[in-house]
Amino acid sequence: MGEARQRGGARPGGRSARVQVAVHRAVRELQAKGEPGELTVPTVAAQAGVTPSTIYRRWGSLAQLLSDVAAEKLRPDSEPEDTGSLRGDLRTWLEQYVEEMSSQPGRAMVRDVLGGNQPENAALCSTYLRQQFESIQARALARGETPPSTDVLLDRIVAPMIYRILFTSSVPEVEYFWRLLDDVLEGKPAAQ
Template sequence: MDQKQQDNGKGPQAAPRPGGRAARIQAAIFKAVEELKRQGDAADLTVPAIAARAGVTPSTIYRRWGTLAELLSDVAVKQLRPDAEPADSGDWRADLKGWLEQYAEEMASEPGRAMLREVLGADRLENAGVCSAYTSRQLDIIRARALARGDRPPDTAVLMDRVIAPVIYRILFSRATPDAAYVAGLIEEVLGEDGE
């Protein structure tokens, strides 16, 4: 067997295998959730139905996630992970505006709203922190590019508090859509106060 060996003082132990049995089971369960959600009836989204579709027992799901809400939260986090870095046009303001408009549009869509509710519906709030970190990293990338060009963009924390937070609040607590004009207004408030 060609596995890395680790020595923790108790002798060598096999390193965890990425893509091992547990990873394959999780992938099958996540795929089952996504397929059942596409079929459209929320009443069909149950642990037994997911287990049957994934080819596992319900106890496998309960052991790993505990509740359906925890499973749905983990699936939503996976779906909310960015696929790519923000665009780099050479103008950080345009990149920031474009990225934020796209973010608001995606999160305000029905699938986006559902994923946000699922992330927040879990008993543990770790997944909300993971999603926040995804967003911060995207903003950090835009900010780092601007700093490298000698510009002075606002801090990521300011953008999170003054732009992202109001967008998410509007999505979660009203039916109003944070459209491009709303996002542009938030950005202008932040940039105007920073003297940019």
Template sequence: MAIKEGIRTGGRSARVQTSIHAAVRDLLQEQERSALSVPMIAARAGVTPSTIYRRWGDLTSLLADAAVERLRPDEPVDCGNLRDDLRTWVEVYLEETNSAPGREMMRDVVASSATLCSGKCLNIVRDQLQIIIDRAQARGERSPDADELIDAVVAPMVYRILYAESAPTLARMHQLLDRCLG
């Protein structure tokens, strides 16, 4: 089951989502992830378990959605040129996604049947890169598009964090970035 896309973004629905996300955050600070259950989260949020099941389908999808919302990044640093902006962004992204919470979030998103969570993750990354690209273009610099950067740099990073024996090194990520920039 996927997260329902047609749910209103304001009003009661937004308040319910906010309270459920807050319940997840609070419970994760109090106990291990493996101890969480939909009824426990529902009780903390003041909703019925059916509200969570109707919206998210299962616990994994809820945890993925809450993690994506929690890990929404700040605006990328402006270093004054495209190469340095992207190198800085790659360093931060590698550090955050390779952290314990970052790996947990990615595992939740991958395990979730909610394609909307994956779409949110992709859109967050694309938006971050587009900010950097727009700055570079305003300075007169040429840049690959966001999807090229995702395919050439972000995708290999995420794949290795999730499936390799160890995360890629920062030096390797800089090599991939330099190759993409030409």
């Protein structure tokens, strides 16, 4: 993401890029304070040192800005850890993912990325996951293991977690998702 996704085709290092960095940082700072009521276009503008109209012109609405910030936060900052086995790699990745996504800020991030009518931000989340799975799959193949396909991992592990984050009041512990993973890896049908 970053420079390539800037609206209006801003040149890296230009004023437009500086505005984006300042406004994104302002949103993160206000979010870190944890007062949702303080997250408005005027307070973000004041914190970033720009005018509210700059934000409206560039992002259209607060929801679109929050969606962009959430998509950037959801970009993984490292490769999935190499634990020496497919099962270990997936369990470790899943533990971190469940911990991050089921936290209060994680749930807000998932909701934010879907807001503002910007399906490309939501699609980006899937792309990031596909890239993480491709790393794990490539390492597994190099070890002579047979990894599950990305569609199977999305349908059987990621989708149930995201569904529960969005549509239910409590998200199960990681053990629940590890069992779903075991069912996939061992080719077992799900418990009825």
